[in-house]
Amino acid sequence: MKLYSAPGTCATAMHIALEWIGKPYEVEHVDFPTMKSEEYLKLNPSGVVPTLVDGDLALPEGMAILLHLLDQNPQANIGPAAGTADRVHLHRWLAYLSGTLHPYFWPVFMPMRFTTDANGYDDVKAAAKQLVDKALTQIDQHLEGRDWMVGETKSVADAFLYAMASWAYGFKKPTSEYKNIDALVRKLAADPAVQQVHAAQGTSPKVPVAA
Ligand SMILES: N[C@@H](CCC(=O)N[C@@H](CS)C(=O)NCC(=O)O)C(=O)O
Structure with missing residues (x-):
């Protein structure tokens, strides 16, 4: 799986979800011009982050990505099961x-x-x-x-x-x-998963974190 993200954006949430799941994944941080590039627009016609690529699936829209990750990873305890x-x-x-x-x-x-x-x-x-x-x-x-x-x-x-x-x-x-x-x-x-995401982004939480 590969997540297209940008530091500090809403895509931080999908990055956290991937960390919680714990399976191997890749993250590419894209800048504004890259989001508007022809190549990226094929994955995400809105030209925004996030986009998740999972096999043949290129999925834009953060909410759809979170639900996809939840349903594909029932063992990860990142949300309630369908039907509840x-x-x-x-x-x-x-x-x-x-x-x-x-x-x-x-x-x-x-x-x-x-x-x-x-x-x-x-x-x-x-x-x-x-x-x-x-x-x-x-x-x-x-x-x-x-x-x-x-x-x-x-x-x-x-x-x-x-x-x-x-x-x-x-x-x-x-x-x-x-x-x-x-x-x-x-x-x-x-x-720890959130801290890992901040480290990967080069960002810090907006609140003090107890040592
Ligand atoms: N409806 C989209 C909106 C995504 C969105 O607005 N992403 C922002 C970052 S938080 C972005 O990439 N903005 C770049 C732009 O609007 O050009 C979603 O929920 O995934």
Whole structure:
């Protein structure tokens, strides 16, 4: 299996899932021009990371990759099995992370894609940060009294949240103010698989990790 990723992006979650599974895999970190290259667009027509290549399958879309990895590796304990009640909740939260929280961040990082007014970038970012706050608040409330997003153990949903929640630590209202999300990020930052991913990326967790 080969994952196309870029340091600090949402693809961090798929990289964590591969580490949790523990089977051999390869990661290629691609830069922006490579994501838009003719060759890469054949694998991922959107020109973004992640893409997972698994045999003949070239699979874009982080949520689809996480579900594929989960279903192909039932022994890895990275999420509930199909047909269980927890699996339904997993679908719900993966959809929310992929389809709601993630797009709320896009205008923060790429305001030029959301307005044709070059003077409007700050307003676009401010509006997007309000939406990020709305989504993080909802997730934080969901996590009240829970250790993990779904069920009693860590799952691919936690890895997905880890990647995205990490983006907001530098915001005016930082991730650390969402105490349940912050606790989950801190737990995962101490996970050896997550540390391995950071080492491979040349990145660091956004939270201090106990020695
Ligand atoms: N719907 C896609 C979105 C992926 C996405 O937006 N990836 C970002 C990194 S977090 C990216 O590669 N952006 C480059 C670009 O938008 O040009 C998914 O969930 O996999």
